[in-house]
Amino acid sequence: MKLMIVDDSKIVQNMIQRFLTEKDIEFAGKANNGKEALDIFEIVRPEIVTMDITMPEMDGIEAVKRIVAIDENVRILVVSALADKATAIEALKNGAHGFLCKPFDERDLNDALYELIEDLVDE
Amino acid sequence: MNEQELQVFIDGTVNYFNKNSKDKAEVGSPYLVKEFKSNRTLFSASIGISGKFQGMVYLFAPKTMLASLLKDIGETEYTNEYAADLAGEAANTIAGNARKYFGKDFMISVPAVHIGDEHEILLNEGLKTYAVPINWKEHKSILLISI
Numbered sequence: 001m002k003l004m005i006v007d008d009s010k011i012v013q014n015m016i017q018r019f020l021t022e023k024d025i026e027f028a029g030k031a032n033n034g035k036e037a038l039d040i041f042e043i044v045r046p047e048i049v050t051m052d053i054t055m056p057e058m059d060g061i062e063a064v065k066r067i068v069a070i071d072e073n074v075r076i077l078v079v080s081a082l083a084d085k086a087t088a089i090e091a092l093k094n095g096a097h098g099f100l101c102k103p104f105d106e107r108d109l110n111d112a113l114y115e116l117i118e119d120l121v122d123e
Numbered sequence: 124m125n126e127q128e129l130q131v132f133i134d135g136t137v138n139y140f141n142k143n144s145k146d147k148a149e150v151g152s153p154y155l156v157k158e159f160k161s162n163r164t165l166f167s168a169s170i171g172i173s174g175k176f177q178g179m180v181y182l183f184a185p186k187t188m189l190a191s192l193l194k195d196i197g198e199t200e201y202t203n204e205y206a207a208d209l210a211g212e213a214a215n216t217i218a219g220n221a222r223k224y225f226g227k228d229f230m231i232s233v234p235a236v237h238i239g240d241e242h243e244i245l246l247n248e249g250l251k252t253y254a255v256p257i258n259w260k261e262h263k264s265i266l267l268i269s270i
Contacts, residue, residue, distance in 0.1 A: 008233065009212045011198060011205055018197050054215060056233050081219025086227040102216045103142035 001117060002028035004046040006037040006063065007079070008055040012102075016050055016079070019106040022113050024121050034058030034066075041067055046074070048117065051096065053080040053087065061094055068095030075116045079104070124270050128224070129153055129253055132180070132268050135220040139213055140259055144195040151256030159244045159254065159267060166206055167237045167244075168214035175228035178250055178270035182214040186239070188262035207236040217266070 003025050005016045013030045020027060029044040031037035035058040037051070049067060053060035064076050078091040081102040088099040100112040114121075133150050140148035161167050165183045172178040189206035192213075198205060211234030218231045244267070246252050252269040 009208050009215075011193070011196065011208050012212060014198065015196060054219065054231060054233055081216040082231075083220045083223035084225075084227050084229075087222065102219065103139050105142055 001025050001048055001120070002044060002046040003048045003050065003113075004028055004037070004040060004044055005030040005050050006032075006034065006055075006060065007050070007052040008032050009052075012052070012079075016109060019109045020113075021106070021110050022117075024117060025113060034060060034063030037063050038066055038070075041070065041074075045071070047120075048113070049074060049076045050079045050100075050113075051076050051091075053078060053082055053091070061090060064091060064096050065094045075120075077112055077116050079109075079112075124251055124253070124268065128270075129255075129268065131221050131224040132217060132266065133255060135217040136255070136257055136266055138220070139216055140192075140257075143192060144259070146195070146260050148257055148259040151258065153253045153255045156246070156252050156254045156267070157248075158246065159252075159265075160241070161237065161244060162241050163239045166203075166210045166239060168207070168210040168234045169237075170214050170218040170234055171232035172218070172229065172270060173232070174230035176225060176230075176270055178247065179267070180214060180218045180231075180269075181244065181267040182210055182217070182264065183267070184210055184213075184264035185262060188259065188264055191260060191262065203238050207238050210234075211236045 031040045033055040051060045076096040077098040078096045079100045167183045170180045190201040255266040257264045
């Protein structure tokens with residue numbers, strides 16, 4: 001499955017790419033904000049997206065909404081520093097499938113990604 | 124801001140270093156400041172706080188510290204661009220994590236980053252500003268919380 005990373009921090013983008021060990025997931029592209037994510041999503045058509053929330057141009061919640069409107073089957077893991085429950089609930093209500101709070105380590109990321117695609121891998 | 128609220132930021136800072144490095148950060152005693160000057164050796168990242176709360180969170184760190192942290196997270200490039208990116212991400216994470224305590228009305232901006240320039244930080248006189256020393260490995264940085 002193809003993964004797109006959306007985050008306004010290059011070091012977070014790199015960290016997610018480097019930490020990826022889940023064998024069923026391959027890195028396919030990255031974007032620096034929600035607006036860019038929509039453009040790249042149309043080209044790459046990933047099955048999985050990691051999405052930051054606080055970003056310039058277009059935030060992650062809006063980008064989640066718009067990406068799900070394009071492809072309702074996409075699995076989105078929100079990866080954000082915003083640690084309150086309300087933000088996680090808002091992301092899930094808008095179409096995200098999981099929420100990972102920053103800071104995270106390799107295990108946190110892969111566990112969250114595995115949970116995101118568990119049912120697809122088992123099929 | 125009371126002691127409990129200040130502790131939220133201190134815990135967030137310690138957690139940030141603990142997740143990203145085997146070396147633990149040590150936090151010194153917070154103190155009140157009325158003015159603060161950054162200098163050429165420091166990278167700074169600031170996060171604006173709005174909504175139900177008003178203020179700023181700043182992180183000041185030397186390039187050597189940021190380069191060492193970049194190495195610990197697995198980066199191989201230690202450029203000014205990456206050091207500034209890391210300072211912004213750290214400040215964003217510390218401020219964002221505080222929403223677990225303050226709730227969703229504690230709204231944070233994207234980080235603004237200054238690279239090693241000498242400038243005075245314009246602090247809001249109507250707010251108490253605490254400086255929190257952060258020592259990690261041999262490096263010293265400062266977290267300023269003005270809320």
